[in-house]
Amino acid sequence: MSDSTHDTRINALEAGIASGRLSRRDVFRRGAALGLGAAAMGGLLGARPAGAADKVKLTLLTHWGTKEQKDPMDKIIAEYTKANPDVTIDHQTVTFDQLLNRITTGQLGGAAPDIYHFYNLWMPDFIGSNLLATPPADVTGNIKSAYSEGTVGGASYKGTTWGYPTEVDLYQLIYNKKLFQAAGVEKAPETWDELKAAAEKLTVKDSAGKVTQAGFMLLPSWDSGVVHPFTSLLWSNGGQYVASDYSKALFNEQPGVETLQLQLDMIKAKTAILSTNLANDADFESGRAAMTIMANWWGATLRASKIGMENVGVAQIPHTAGHQPVALQYEWLWGVSQTSKNQDAAWKFLTWLNSPRSEGTSSPMGDFLTSALNAIPGRTSDQKAHEAVLNDPFVKPFVEAAPTARSEPIIPGAQEIKTALEKQIEAAWYGQKPGPDALSAAAKQADSILKEKG
Template sequence: MRRGIAATALAASLALAATACGGSDSGDSGDSADGPVTITWWDTSNATNEAPTYQELVKEFEAANKDIKVEYVNVPFDQAQNKFDTAAGAKGAPDVLRSEVGWTPAFAKKGFFLPLDGTEALADQAKFQPSLIEQATYEDKVYGVPFTTDTLALVYNKKLFADAGVEPPTTWDELKTAAATIKEETGVDGYWGSTSAYYAQSFLYGEGTDTVDATAKKITVTSPEAKKGYETWKSLFDGDGLRKANTTAEAYSAIQDAFVNGEVASIIQGPWEITNFYKGSAFADKNNLGIATVPAGSSGEAGAPTGGHNLSVYAGSDASRQEAALKFVNFMTSAKSQETIALKNSTLPTRDDAYTDQVKADPGIAGYQGVLAAAQPRPALPEYSSLWGPLDEELLAIAGDKKSLDEGLSSAETAIQKLVPDFTK
């Protein structure tokens, strides 16, 4: 494992950082004059499918670093953000957090994350995809090391597409045509869309816009470009070979199940479902899974939101624990560790040298690696991830014909204004 900067210089810099952040008031630091330093890691991954791999890597790290013990805690993802916010505010947070990329600006702004520039954790910075480092950056400082990444893609059933004689579409209009042809030739619906705001984000990128312009501090969700994107999104719920919007609480699982069992030929989905794709009858042969860049809008460009997780270090820990945490983050994000994680969990590495021949033998991982170029980093806006909340509610109403597009987007704009009150409409 690479050591990065000298331990003495690191300890001095961390002591300064800890002083600036007020140190740690979380009680026992885990340090002992004759024992190992103990750090705590909150892992927010799936406890059944992913966590065992991380627990094995923790053991491997401890075996190679006898002076460090890692207390592993699996925290449910949907609870982790609030739990960490509360714990960090009380200066009792874990030393390392598996943080969703969208959490970085808010926690960095509050001073909860340690800047990692020049530390051992980020010693291999040049190995990581630049867009992922950008996503971990707030006000010109890097606050997380990219751990896993994801984006959305058009996933499709190669056999159904071949039986219908159609190629993966590159525009939304081509998708409509392909869906109709697939329905006519095979009897299977060609596409089923989601009402979720996150999944609708690609329609905005395809028109060269977003929900807000963070640089200009302007809400753009009702702009002509955004309306055009959402009009295209809504149009894909009505037509030959296009399934109507599912507005129930079970929509996600219904769409997923229909795809993996060959009842619909294509959907928009992320790589977190790779292992579940293969459990479906349609993909008993993994090579039947097709993965293509999301279709482009009228701008001619295709784009999908970048997701994933970083490993971030708590700024409130004492210097010895921060030093140990930085070593741990460096180990967990190394090429070797990322290769192991990819092979066992079917998640996407964040560094190119982890895409070994063995990793790319998985058609799902190889396919998603091929679409990462279209992934767009989120703006470094602390409130950005929360903007999808109002849109989830309004898009559901629009897709279910409870509100017109104008009504729904106007309501979303009003709700977003409350989240970013210094933005203009």
């Protein structure tokens, strides 16, 4: 029996007595029934603390499970629940590898969280499956006015913005200044020709012709390590990843073939290595590779290594004549579950989390991203509020590239297409097939996926 039903019955009883329509027996019988109902309800509710009936419980799912990440986020959550005692928030975490699994199993088992923090590449699948709630108009307006166009684009799919962007990651050319100096390379390469020339100068071979120091490092066996640098170079050569209507892949057209050929030329000339170290970064950290294309989050790894950040330089993606450097950007965002019964409360919390505490200050999320994650916050005002942090020589070039960066293509079957492209590019790198054939094979797979899922 719900509270409202109970109240309605008491009112009816009172009205009945007042009008004289109910006999004493009726009053006794109905009163007893009401008493039993109230007792039953009291028993049900008795186990809960006073006022708990009005509390809203939100479940939050993130991949920030390490102590260094979870504790600061929990502190922020505690700040919110203290100011909003009617809300409790359960922060659940899993590793990044398990995040998608947890989302799918939660959805299947009816244990879906209210709020997700997720990789924007998963949006097409989530939206196609009606997993995400459409944000209210005020939230959408807030996002569109407070974040850069590229960042809003990364949180949008099919014309709708689906949540608050958080961590933004961009790809740039990262190089070892010490090795540059030793090789007499005065500045970071800006064009493809300069990249090839610098890689050649920076390559050192021993007397047996074995490469002991490579000019450039490619990162096989990791989809983002292969595809993100390739796409950055592709865009900086005027190419496209897919057609704007998602109807077909375009990375196999001439600019794409030239991009892959650039990498193959460097592999053939032995000025680029396929990083054989499974950690993928040890070759750069230990000085066996002078340049690579990587994301800003790598800064935390480099800082923890022995390379010395004063020796690490960051430059724009090398481009070809007539084109501009374009960095690939991907991001994470907060979204609310379509099945959440507390969508309003969820959006209210997210709005608080992502809004400046006061004029000119950072949002709690901005504080978290810059301190606990060493990441670039997507919100423009957060970037300004954390200018000192973002002015770090390693981070600054990434922030400066953000306005012209392009979001990783958010397309149906994005992950599958990305993996197909990765495998085919690797096949070309390892000499299993010519570059154009590899890209055509990847495009054929991509077209089939786009046709099916698009």
